[in-house]
Amino acid sequence: MKEKACRNCHRIVTNQSICPYCKTHTLSDDFAGLIIIIDPQKSEIAKKLQITQPGRYAFRVR
C-alpha cells in the first residue's frame, strides 16, 4: 500500500494516481503529520486547513 497526500485538499489517499476528492493530479508522497478529522466543525485544525469533511489528512504536503 502506497499512501500519498493531495497538495490541493490535503487528503491522504492509498494506491491512487489522482485525488478522488478534488480530481487533481497533485498527489505527493512527501508529506508530514497525519491528522484524523472526525468532526470538522469542532476541530481547530480542520478550520485552519479549511477541511469540511471527516477523514484522514496530512498536515504538511511538499
Ligand SMILES: [Zn+2]
Ligand atoms: Zn485532493
